[in-house]
Amino acid sequence: SQKIEQNSEALNIQEGKTATLTCNYTNYSPAYLQWYRQDPGRGPVFLLLIRENEKEKRKERLKVTFDTTLKQSLFHITASQPADSATYLCALDMEAGRRALTFGSGTRLQVQP
């Protein structure tokens, strides 16, 4: 079966360091992959979309890579700040012909001041 895997353990880092989160998926070859941020009790907020023919994408302090051979995406936050503390979700279009996203379970990031 198709699956998206994100590290369920929280990631704790010091302010100013680079946070790296991983998203792995199985079986399917998605046309694109997305990353969202979710704060407790709130709806997710879109951050970045990367397509299958793109290796890397950047937006301010955020960088996403997409390796379709490894079936993996890495999400980096450089110069991290306590305000970056949240849960980060990756999402893919996992089913051919179904125009809806499947989400991973998310990784909680805690940035210590």
Place this chain on the structure above:
Amino acid sequence: DGGITQSPKYLFRKEGQNVTLSCEQNLNHDAMYWYRQDPGQGLRLIYYSQIVNDFQKGDIAEGYSVSREKKESFPLTVTSAQKNPTAFYLCASSIAGELFFGEGSRLTVL
């Protein structure tokens, strides 16, 4: 302001009762979605609609129903057939693949 409005934010229901969650958007998006989130878990797709008067089942549609009579509105009914309805429900709309989420509705069954 453009966005997605979900109501109510908190809802309590007795076992055996149906309840309807509202989702309204003024973004002029064609596609709308309902997801369910349980504590410490990701989002699971309940239903989605790509266009008015059409909708499809997601991964966990059993015990839920939807309608899409207007472009702006995509209400979700949690029926008594849903065995474990206590959860955080999220509505979203989409254009160009990116999802815009509402603030969620937290349903608790007493």
